[in-house]
Amino acid sequence: xxxxxxxxxxxxxxxxxxxxxxxxxxxxxxxxxxxxxxxxxxxxxxxxxxxxxxxxxxxxxxxxxxxxxxxxxxxxxxxxxxxxxxxxxxxxxxxxxxxxxxxxxxxxxxxxxxxxxxxxxxxxxxxxxxxxxxxxxxxxxxxxxxxxxxxxxxxxxxxxxxxxxxxxxxxxxxxxxxxxxxxxxxxxxxxxxxxxxxxxxxxxxxxxxxxxxxxxxxxxxxxxxxxxxxxxxxxxxxxxxxxxxxxxxxxxxxxxxxxxxxxxxxxxxxxxxxxxxxxxxxxxxxxxxxxxxxxxxxxxxxxxxxxxxxxxxxxxxxxxxxxxxxxxxxxxxxxxxxxxxxxxxxxxxxxxxxxxxxxxxxxxxxxxxxxxxxxxxxxxxxxxxxxxx
Amino acid sequence: xxxxxxxxxxxxxxxxxxxxxxxxxxxxxxxxxxxxxxxxxxxxxxxxxxxxxxxxxxxxxxxxxxxxxxxxxxxxxxxxxxxxxxxxxxxxxxxxxxxxxxxxxxxxxxxxxxxxxxxxxxxxxxxxxxxxxxxxxxxxxxxxxxxxxxxxxxxxxxxxxxxxxxxxxxxxxxxxxxxxxxxxxxxxxxxxxxxxxxxxxxxxxxxxxxxxxxxxxxxxxxxxxxxxxxxxxxxxxxxxxxxxxxxxxxxxxxxxxxxxxxxxxxxxxxxxxxxxxxxxxxxxxxxxxxxxxxxxxxxxxxxxxxxxxxxxxxxxxxxxxxxxxxxxxxxxxxxxxxxxxxxxxxxxxxxxxxxxxxxxxxxxxxxxxxxxxxxxxxxxxxxxxxxxxxxxxxxxxxxxxxx
Numbered sequence: 001x002x003x004x005x006x007x008x009x010x011x012x013x014x015x016x017x018x019x020x021x022x023x024x025x026x027x028x029x030x031x032x033x034x035x036x037x038x039x040x041x042x043x044x045x046x047x048x049x050x051x052x053x054x055x056x057x058x059x060x061x062x063x064x065x066x067x068x069x070x071x072x073x074x075x076x077x078x079x080x081x082x083x084x085x086x087x088x089x090x091x092x093x094x095x096x097x098x099x100x101x102x103x104x105x106x107x108x109x110x111x112x113x114x115x116x117x118x119x120x121x122x123x124x125x126x127x128x129x130x131x132x133x134x135x136x137x138x139x140x141x142x143x144x145x146x147x148x149x150x151x152x153x154x155x156x157x158x159x160x161x162x163x164x165x166x167x168x169x170x171x172x173x174x175x176x177x178x179x180x181x182x183x184x185x186x187x188x189x190x191x192x193x194x195x196x197x198x199x200x201x202x203x204x205x206x207x208x209x210x211x212x213x214x215x216x217x218x219x220x221x222x223x224x225x226x227x228x229x230x231x232x233x234x235x236x237x238x239x240x241x242x243x244x245x246x247x248x249x250x251x252x253x254x255x256x257x258x259x260x261x262x263x264x265x266x267x268x269x270x271x272x273x274x275x276x277x278x279x280x281x282x283x284x285x286x287x288x289x290x291x292x293x294x295x296x297x298x299x300x301x302x303x304x305x306x307x308x309x310x311x312x313x314x315x316x317x318x319x320x321x322x323x324x325x326x327x328x329x330x331x332x333x334x335x336x337x338x339x340x341x342x343x344x345x346x347x348x349x350x351x352x353x354x355x356x357x358x359x360x361x362x363x364x365x366x367x368x369x370x371x372x373x374x375x376x377x378x379x380x381x382x383x384x385x386x387x388x389x
Numbered sequence: 390x391x392x393x394x395x396x397x398x399x400x401x402x403x404x405x406x407x408x409x410x411x412x413x414x415x416x417x418x419x420x421x422x423x424x425x426x427x428x429x430x431x432x433x434x435x436x437x438x439x440x441x442x443x444x445x446x447x448x449x450x451x452x453x454x455x456x457x458x459x460x461x462x463x464x465x466x467x468x469x470x471x472x473x474x475x476x477x478x479x480x481x482x483x484x485x486x487x488x489x490x491x492x493x494x495x496x497x498x499x500x501x502x503x504x505x506x507x508x509x510x511x512x513x514x515x516x517x518x519x520x521x522x523x524x525x526x527x528x529x530x531x532x533x534x535x536x537x538x539x540x541x542x543x544x545x546x547x548x549x550x551x552x553x554x555x556x557x558x559x560x561x562x563x564x565x566x567x568x569x570x571x572x573x574x575x576x577x578x579x580x581x582x583x584x585x586x587x588x589x590x591x592x593x594x595x596x597x598x599x600x601x602x603x604x605x606x607x608x609x610x611x612x613x614x615x616x617x618x619x620x621x622x623x624x625x626x627x628x629x630x631x632x633x634x635x636x637x638x639x640x641x642x643x644x645x646x647x648x649x650x651x652x653x654x655x656x657x658x659x660x661x662x663x664x665x666x667x668x669x670x671x672x673x674x675x676x677x678x679x680x681x682x683x684x685x686x687x688x689x690x691x692x693x694x695x696x697x698x699x700x701x702x703x704x705x706x707x708x709x710x711x712x713x714x715x716x717x718x719x720x721x722x723x724x725x726x727x728x729x730x731x732x733x734x735x736x737x738x739x740x741x742x743x744x745x746x747x748x749x750x751x752x753x754x755x756x757x758x759x760x761x762x763x764x765x766x767x768x769x770x771x772x773x774x775x776x777x778x779x780x781x782x783x784x785x786x787x788x789x790x791x792x
Contacts, residue, residue, distance in 0.1 A: 013564070014564070014565070015564070048569075048570075051569065051573070052569040053567060053569040053570045053573055054567055054569070054570075055567055055569075072568070072569065072572065073569045073572055073573055073576075074572065074576065080573065086429070086430055086537070086539070086581075086584075088584050088585070088587065088588035088591070089588065090588045090589075090591035090592040091584075091587060091588050091591045092591075095587065095591065096584075099583065099584055099587050100580055100583075102583075102587075102602070103579070103580065103583050103602060103605065105602075164430070164448075164449065164452060164558070166449075
């Protein structure tokens, strides 16, 4: 078991590309930390520096109490998981799990103990004498996980381990890895580009962009209190709807309104009271965001008209438990800076709302949509940092 | 459906005749051939047509595109990889893409090396061939990530083996690999090869004299020695500059050319720091191709170059004057190599590649000369080899299950 500490870590490649900037991370013993971000954000580079596969340009890396900047990968007591999960057809599950220990010349009784313990944790005790062909797809994956477990490393490092699996197995394995990690209590650093994977698996999630750490926090905090525009848009699916608008406080300073193109959303006094910093933005442009679930078909919501907006419906996706309604408003959309996101910049923004399935909104309707204004997120339009206080 | 095909000189089958709208595992096409492929994550099947044997692998589109691009890049870098021919995509919403590669002719899957009689001597060079392959890939900045016996094909190379990359799903291309990346790649190779050998053992097909632990430990040793020779900085006295020439000669002997060296001298000291900077495998291959136009494997080429030199010496002795190297090579090609190969009946030529045939003809000649205590011409040796030895060899152009 071990903590992993990255202190002011930088990675500059020989061609001058600065891949990681002053990365600080404290990963607690037994923690499951997920590194997530769009392509090119530096998440795999960071993981590889922990593994010793990339040299550290400057900064300090510690595993436990030991500085490992110059320590070879094999001496770091970490295991890269799922580099290869091919199973050997003529070997039993027992041998498929434990053969690496034979190469490491681990004593036989110790090997046996570790294999049986791994099999117990993976619920493969009854399958130890079977051959891979007699196992289900999920069981085979667990045998491969057993290979990593028997090595008993201080930490597991996983670089997009599920990316080659089909969607169904990926969801199953996501749950199995998260549950297994908690049972084993081995510090784990997991890289993915998939924010759903990140949110469902990690104790904490570190969001990176362009080599800079944007925010590291619990999944719920990332979702509820994103620290900047990028995190706000990146975390959550569908993404937070982001707009540029102007906040105008009323003469009493108790309430106000926010422009959405030619429309306006009333801002209740409680919000301004809870976030006094917003007062400094009176009459100023800012960026604000509305989560899809913080909107509702106005016919199913009792909010006053001044907290409703209107738009023409361009797409309705019925998902059973909810419907996703896409509608256009004449507001300026915001580019969150996610290189993988598709953003259509112009004078019309497409808004996505997650509505109750009882909504009768149809394609090309002119929809009236209630906005839960108390749930809005605000960001400074210059710094793009959140305004929470 | 979308077919993205590489334009090649050699024809490809008409893929549209294949049942592309069915999962590859369910195909019952008459051209399907059972082929020993070892352990793979995805469904791989082989289709034989009048144009040869083709491997089809079903895998998610993103992976197929990536592997297609990687294999093409590695081939452009003259690295030993199977020839990629195309990707079939947009087959059906539920079906993955299909990556098409050409089967490597005269290749020996690793299981044949352990299960067939008569080729046990080749096993000894298995580790060497993988060490050379890994070193080649690492010099080119390629992290394989899944070197295994199943992901490698072997070809006879003048009594040794040359290894080819078959599968690059997990590969990554970098400007340069770090020591950590190389170490991990080697670690993965060790583990995979160990697992592959244990699997053979579990199936009762591993000869008892082979110790899997010893095999993989020797891989690490051989790779380490080779990498040191290829890349290590060497410090020599100014007066001992011949040591640099000796190092370059050793690299040539190992089959590597040094296109660039880095030499630095100290401000005042008598030491020179020397390091091969750009190293490329195929020294003898290129030399033979330059002289004859023949493209062979490294050891085959080395053997032929030796034969060309011997022939040149014989000509010089006979004619009383030296001939230019290019003339000797031209005459060797026309008077020795081609007649020797043409002596082999057409129906036996699928037993060995031309380069290996010639190597075995020379071996046969050596044996005949030793037995008869007299000179034997290559052409006579070839005729005797075709009559006495080759017919008992199995066809290796495309070994299939049951061969």
